[in-house]
Amino acid sequence: MGALEFGGAVEQEIAQWRAYLRHRQAIHAVDVEELEDHLRSQIASLVASGLAADEAFLVAVRRMGDLDGLSREFAVEHAERLWKQLVMVPGSAGAPGRAAYKEAVVVLGLACLAALAVKVPELFGRRLLGAGAAFYARNASLFVFPLLTGYFAWKRHLDARSRRWLIAPFLAAAIFANVFPFAPGGATEGLTALHVPIALWLAVGVAYAGGGWRLSARRMDFVRFSGECGIYYVLIALGGGVLTAFTLMMFEAIGLKVEWLAQGWLLPCGAAGAVLVAAWLVEAKQGVIENMAPVLTRVFTPLFTVLLLAFLATMAWTRSGINVARHLLIGFDLLLALVLGLLLYAASARDPEAPPDTFDGLQVLLVVSALIVDVVALAAVVARISEFGFSANKVAALGENVILLVNLGWSAWLYARFLRGDGSFAALERWQTAYLPVHAVWAGLVVVVFPPWFGYV
């Protein structure tokens, strides 16, 4: 291949023809090669019979036939090709294949490392299923995220200075998660376990962006990555669950109880390794398979809008106030986070240049109704906060609620402007991506400040 048989101009035309053919989904690279061999044979034969090379090219292309029809015939013969396949390691040799193979080896190595890292503290007497459970809860993300960050630092060829900086957050997390004298089962310990991963996810994002974290587009890429990674992780977890169930069932059939294997090894090691595998899958599938998160967003945005509107209407109709239960604030935090997720993933898949459509109107309706519901709930909580007093959990939930409220409130305003034609969608996207670090900073504050502030209980 690539031998210059017919002189520059014709070779260029052949290259163009080849590129055009490569875009056909049903026609694979090897088929293009086969067809090109045909085309070249035809040209050579025509040239031998006296035609000029460029004329011969035109005749040969014409004889090859209409490419739409050809591509249809290939699609009939190879129906499976219309289903995009995720091929991790391409079969044919060549530079891209070797790079993919190397990456596969690196990722699987890191995944094994993560799986082993989970078991290391057990050597020092921290039993996952016993006294060490709280230790594991506080440090869970530290077994995996440094390796994930390392993977991206390796893949994006991060410079040495950025690499050094990226060590800092993990070191800080390791210190703050372990030096405080937490009261056993206290609220601040739970808060630390919950917020360390949120704060560290930002460090993963910085590595993911590969030095381009300041760019809004790269941050949006990270948002897309996070969503897809989550979905792949859940899918892998489901598969892992099936594997575990079969392990238990089959060994029980021969009279062996292997719960220790499932709970002590399969689940924790699998859960750690799966994060890296999920991240790798998302990296590999990027551009091959449609993103899943925006599809789910399309399905659930209308449903959640209906739910919120129905809730508001019922509340107004029955004049019943919100019952301020213990987990209420956390519930509404989750609601806002969910609405934010719907907004973010809809935005991630949207063409910023496109004019507003019905779905955009629906998004605004969703955000506004979520804001109203949240404000009603917040009013109920604040009105009675003196009765409860402040606890670590409540302050954390309240703080996160305010952060989400500000984010969504300003988003709604920007979105409304966009719908009226006063602003661009890009402004909304920029606002969302600029706000991402706020969540991480708040999570960091909760980890660093809350335990001493609330006396480690």
Place this chain on the structure above:
Amino acid sequence: MNMNKDLVAASATPLVLAILAEGDSYGYAILRRVSELSRGQLHWTDGMLYPVLHRLERLGHIGARWGTSDSGRRRKYYRITKQGRARLAEQRRQWRAVDATLRGIWPAPSETAR
């Protein structure tokens, strides 16, 4: 002559198998052989040969391997398999039957010459 599309499609399998029964070959050479055999009367769109070859390969009638052409390009060569030969024999019986039937009712070619 503008041949009926269904007829062209139906004759593709026995033709390709028969040509490969003569010896291993590749796409372009197969087409050359077809036009040689039909004296240019049977005309295929070049590209359409390949889905046919791939179908026969999938069905196991022919096998394929990548080799090198005289000019040093990678080229896909096809050969007929045992199963393909059986299929060819069967096709030959069927086409003979059709041919014999039509001959029985049609006048001699000289009377219909245009």
